[in-house]
Amino acid sequence: MSTVVVHPIHRAVRFYEAPIGKKAVMAATGVILVGYVFAHLLGNLQIYSSDAQQINRYAAFLHNPANAVALWAARSALLAAVVLHIVAATQLWLQNRAARPQGYVKKKDVPASYAARTMVWSGPIVAAFIVFHIMHLTMGSVLPVRDIGLNPNTPDVRWNVIAGFQNPAVAGFYIFAMILLCMHLYHGIWSLFQSLGVNHPRYTPWIQKASAALAILVAVGNCSIPIAVLSGLLTY
């Protein structure tokens, strides 16, 4: 069989048609989203700086009109990654459900972790949280937020975060979502290696341990902020 020259769009459609193609899309978008989660974590942890204005300066840097093109490019890429990740996951989920129309009277899950079995729940709940989170702290449409000097490009992030987390419901939802994100990453990070064809008896156990460690790091790092606010350790 000689190589057949196929139109690139046709090739992309054929690739995506296969479940392995969809999983590769989920893995690639997963890498982008995991990268963002860590960048976001590093941003968040600046709230602990001894310089109270550190996190606000970081926000002002991101919102600087000179960086607007880069900011919107990053936002567009993230939105595209989220949409592709969700669309591929939904299509696979529907196909997988249809693959077993009649279930078992009794079914055990031998090695599959709770995190692995609940990806289809942790994913949508985290997605709903992200919408809430953007409405809360980026758009300011949930709770009052304030800017420094009435300039929308210099938000008072420190005040917005601390005032927001003093509301136990907001802090509770945040912590709940971070625990689910932790579970999602616990299975998701190592899983993306497997989906892209990386599995080796020598390295996979380490990839799985690193995946768990990174997932816990994200949850502990992010959850520490509402906990510090609620316990009065972090005040404005």
Next chain:
Amino acid sequence: MRITLHIWRQENAAAKGRMVRYEVPNVNEHMSFLEMLDVLNEELIAKGEEPVAFDHDCREGICGMCGAMVNGVAHGPLAATTLCQLHMRHFKDGDTLYIEPWRARAFPVVKDLVVDRSAFDRLIAAGGFIGVSTGSAPDGNAVLVPKEKADLAMDAAACIGCGACVAMCPNASASLFMGAKIAHLGLLPQGDAERDQRVVAMVAQANAELFGSCTNMAECEAVCPKGIKIEVIARMNRDFLGAKWSGRGTAKE
């Protein structure tokens, strides 16, 4: 031993099945699971009832014919064991066991515990073969294979096609079966030539058979009677991505 069984009874493919309770009061711990079902069937026949239909052939764990879900685990609770090699000494007097057929859209129930696994045959026909001259067998050791590759190919070739991987998979995916064939053939020089077209054709066939897809839960690995690892699924993914990247292995449309 006295064992209580709840067995899926279904007259034929079109009938609606149900779980039926049976008592087997005289189970010997040295019986295999299938011999225990034989004893139940003898009693059912003596009473004039329809015996429980189940697939079996070699009864020594190498043919891949037998298999059922026992208390929600394919081939029962003992790891790396087919149902015929599972002995009743692994259960306790008074145990209650739920016995169900493999469940997958691609594996329709024929009767009771018997399912139609010809979807596996069509996967093999799609790509699970190598091109060789028929006739006399080639000389042994004419084509040299490094020991490590030969071992890995042999590990994958241990697959007996029983379907436990599909049955146990939460998504009814045939990925472990396909990965086993792709690793078994692709690791050897004789099968390397068709690697691209093999993976493209088998993945397309699995989609057409309405198998689910892999979500990396490793349930298949846990119940595989031959201990095949999900490493072979990663190999399939790798071969697939490589074939799609190069554009080779795809038939002209």
